[in-house]
Amino acid sequence: MTVYHYPPIPQLTQPSNETTEENRNEMLSLCNQLKEKLNEATGQGSQKDLKRHVSRGQLLARDRVELLLDPDSPFLELLPLAGLGIDGMTLGGSIVAGIGLVNGVECLVSANVPTFAGGASNEISVQKALRLNAIAVENRLPSILLTQSAGANLGQQSRVFHAGGAMFRNLAIKSKLNIPTCNIVFGSSTAGGAYSPGMSDYVIMVKDQAQVFLGGPPLVKMATGEIVDAESLGGASMHARKSGLADQLARDEIEAIRMARDWVLSLDWKKATPLPQKVLEGPIERPLYPADSLLDIVQANIRIPFESRQVIARLVDGSRFLDFKPLYGPSVVTGWAHIHGFHVGIIANDGVFLPEESNKATQFIQLCNARNTPILFLSNITGFMVGRSYEESGIIKAGARFINAVSNSCVPHITVVIGASYGAGNYAMCGRAYAPRFMFSWPNSKCSVMGPDQLTGVMEIVMREAAANAKRTLNEDSLGQRLSLFREAVNQEQDVYYTSARLLDDGVIDPRDTRDVLGMCLEVCFGAEVKGGNLYGVSRM
Structure with a gap:
């Protein structure tokens, strides 16, 4: 087994003082605020709606997810704060979604929350579903949809109908790519809620609960004059015996979930890229410094700089980091490390981008692609330097080469916004528009064209x-x-909750959880091919 002896990053000696203590308290306050918002996101409707749902013998959405996952599985919840504070939207988009293990296989799990307006889709629901699909495709993840949906929120029909059609197109494309989808129908699923199982590879319906039809009895009566009850029109037994829409008929929700777990087992699923030997065999070194000390280093006020190497030292195995060009373009930090055994290239900021920093980062991205090495972007950037001398020295050309490299890089990118993410610096550090495999933000972060x-x-x-x-x-x-x-x-x-509510990241995370989140994301990335490529495109020399 290859052993890497990258040098450890030395501890930054900072005397304890009132300023450090004040910052730590501010960071703790931000983390506590995040915890409160995430707790709020676990809500699934009013007590009245919850009681009515449970009285029907049905499980709540989060209970369905928990039963589906392996008992010891982690669950990386995605986009939990989507829709936060936006009028007419439900927190989380009426969807609980994330990545977890089902019979040892990483799956993307998405569950309608039927105790929010019957699980009807609003504008945020559609945007979230489309982002989840992209994650499943890019990382080649089998998907399990836990369906109980009243279809589109008719009050937002123009914002749901047009974009929402892509959700069903995407199911067809995934099937063609051999990225399978299992759909468990737990309750009434109408109109768009009916096309979801219709377009899935494998469908399980719960007897005497699941009902799937394009139009319910009232619509049928209005359109055709036919009088028919819901069970005869689209009940699970009918679809299992007559229409053939159901591939399995479950006696109850517990059996339906077991059937979905068996379906995953039947896939005999293999990752497209084998996991690194170091990940499989270990040992995995912990960082030399505790994650909690991040709150002493990272600044709650993004105007105050902090050393990105000290952040890296608390994220990577053994705090070991091989610096690339440390004396050239020093305000961008580039180098290699391991996170939970995965070899990664890291690009981080200690200041603005000048031409030297841009050239350095471009070369580093080329090297990572040549070595098939995923890249982690730790973004704390106010942008590219402006001024006459910098324009004369070619800052636009250097920045264009950098953004060209980010755009055409073929290896997986993961972005964490750990402070500012302003202007074209957001682009260069692989912001949302540059399609990182995963993107997360810390609760102190800000994102805008500028401050x-x-x-x-x-x-x-x-x-x-x-x-x-x-x-x-x-x-x-x-x-x-x-x-x-x-x-x-x-x-x-520019507030992190404003941007996260609008799906400009995949979630806001506590800095102390970052290492484990990154480890899981890296393992998920290996579900698809991890392979670099040559970076071509117009490059102004």
């Missing part, structure tokens, strides 16, 4: 110049009010 002070200052300059050119006199009180409102809006829109 609210800078953006407001730019707007003020533009408005004053426009007034001067038009030979108008500005009302200073009115200008101040407009700028204050603008600054407040930017400050709100």
Whole structure:
């Protein structure tokens, strides 16, 4: 077995002082706030709705997920805060979803929450379902859908209908790619809820509970005059015996879940890329420094810099890190390490991007692709440097080469926003638009075109110049009010919960959980082929 002897990162000696203690308390407060929001996201409706659902002999969505997973399985919940604070949306999009082990196989599990408006899909539900599908395809994950849905939320029909059609197209494409989907129908599933099992590879229905039809009895009567009860129209027994939509008929929900577990076993599923020998055989070194000490290092105020190597030292095996070009372009940190035995390249920020930093990162991405090595981006970046001398030195060309490399890199990318993620720095550090396999944020992080002070200052300059050119006199009180409102809006829109609610990451995580989250994500990435490629495209030398 290959043994890597990368040097450990030395501990940063910081004397304990009031500033450090104050920052730690602020970080703890942010982590506690995150915990409260995640606890809120586990809610599944009003007590009245929950009681009515359980009285029918049905399990709650999260209980269904728990029974499906192996007893000792981790569960990486995805997009739990989708829809947070958005009018007309349910927290989590009325879907519980994540990755866990079913008979030892990593599966993407998605469950409708029927105690939220019958599991009806709103706009966020659709966006979340589409993102989950992308994760399943990119990482070649079998999917298990726990279905009980009233179809589209008709009050949002224009926002659900048009985009929602892709959910069924994606099921067909996954099937063609031999990425299978099992659909367990637990209750009434109408219209769009009916196409989900219709497009799945394998369908299990619960007797005397599951009902699947394009239109329920009221719609049938209105459209055709036919009077028919729901069970005769689309009950599980009918679909198992007559229509053939059901591949298995389960006596109850427990048996349906067992049948789905047996289905996974029948796949004889293998990863496209074998796990590294180090992962299989170990031993896996723990970091030299406790994860809890991240709260002493990472700054709650993103304006205050902190050393990314000290973050890396608390994430990687043995705190061992092989620095690449440490003396060149020093405000970007690049190098190799292991996380839970997986070899990774790491790109992190200690300041803004200059041409040297951009060139260094571009070369590093090429090396990782040549070695088939996944890349972890630890993003804390305010952007690329501006100014006459930097423009003359070719900052645009260097940045373009960097973004070209990120865009065309073939190895898996995982991004964690650990501070600021501003402007084109967000692009270069593989933000959402650059399709990382997974993307998470820390509760202190901010994401926007630039910070609210800078953006407001730019707007003020533009408005004053426009007034001067038009030979108008500005009302200073009115200008101040407009700028204050603008600054407040930017400050709100850069907030981590604002962006996570809109699916601009896959979840907000406690910094102390990052190493384990990354380890699971890396293992999931090996479900598909992990292979680099040459980075081609226009490159301005």
